[in-house]
Amino acid sequence: MPPSPPMTEAGALAALKGLVGWWSDSGIEVDIPPAPPPALRKAAPERRTAPAAARSAPAAPEVPAQDGRAMARSATSIVALKAAVESFDGCELKRTARNMVFARGNPDAPLMVIGEGPGQDEDREGLPFVGKAGQMLDRMLAAIGHGEDNTYITNVVFWRPPGNRKPSSDEIELCRPFVERHIALARPKLILLAGGVSTEALLGRNDGITAIRGQWSEVRVEGHSAPALPIFHPAFLLRRPQEKAKAWADLLMLAERLEELG
Structure with missing residues (x-):
């Protein structure tokens, strides 16, 4: 005779109630406490075993910055x-950019x-400077006799x-060592800082480009200095063409200083 399947909890409770009913009919009173709600029943802890590969895999070594x-x-x-810049992975901008933008010209x-x-075109x-702003820059430099051969x-x-x-x-600080080394290797006679971001980065001034444009300063890196x-x-000039007269005055100052330096 095949063994009976194990009785479920519900089946055992129904059988017990039937037995109590039979006892009650015989004059025997039996009090059965109610079963606890399912949420309070203590389930046997589930044993989980990690896959062998996970148990034996060593911790990944930390990659030094x-x-x-x-x-x-x-x-x-x-x-x-x-x-070196192309192989540098320390700046998060590299992860979202399409290309590294280094330099153009001589x-x-x-x-x-x-x-x-760089912007989208760059x-x-x-x-660098190949979009609309770059075309404006090329026209500005061409007005004082400069192009990619001498810039x-x-x-x-x-x-x-x-x-x-x-x-x-x-992001600027992460790139700074390469920018400073770039200046030291190129050793320019003059540096033109286009905009407030580069001015603040290399001169340490944050009083705004409107306040300090047209004022000569000096950049010193690794023993090399340049006005x-x-x-x-x-x-900015594309958005505010009324400021072009000031920009032209600055370019004339630049051309004069370049001529003085030969």
Whole structure:
């Protein structure tokens, strides 16, 4: 005879009630406490066993943060510096950008232009100042006899900030060692700081580009110093063309100083 299946809790309770009814009919009173609600019943703990692969897998080692300053110092040429920037993973902007944007123009030029960061057009082409603001910059420089043969153009960050926002102070600081090394290797005679972001980053002044444009200062990095002139960013001039007269006055100052330096 096959064994009976184990009785369920509900079946056992029904059988007990039937037995109590039979006892009651015989004059025997039996009090059965009510069953506890399901939420209060203590279930047997479930034993879970981790897969063998999970039990034996070692903890992943921590990846040390890259030292941007050491990477920048190790570059002894602009070509090597560009390669160092391309391999640098310490700036989050790299994760959302399409291309690294390093520089364009002549690295041996007497004039170095430093802007704030790449926009959508620059991110797509991998070159700085190639969109509408870049075309404005080219026209401004051409007006004083400068083009890619005697100008070197870069930014204070090398990747496009999402949504074309301004780069944050943390992002600028992460890129700073490479920017300073860039200046030291190029050794420009003059530096044109396009906009408030690059002016604050390299001169440490945050009183606004309107207050300090057209005022000569100096950038000193790694034993090299160069006169620096803050100007309105070309993108600002596109929004406020009435300020072009001030920008033209600044460019004439720049041309005069370049002529003095030969």
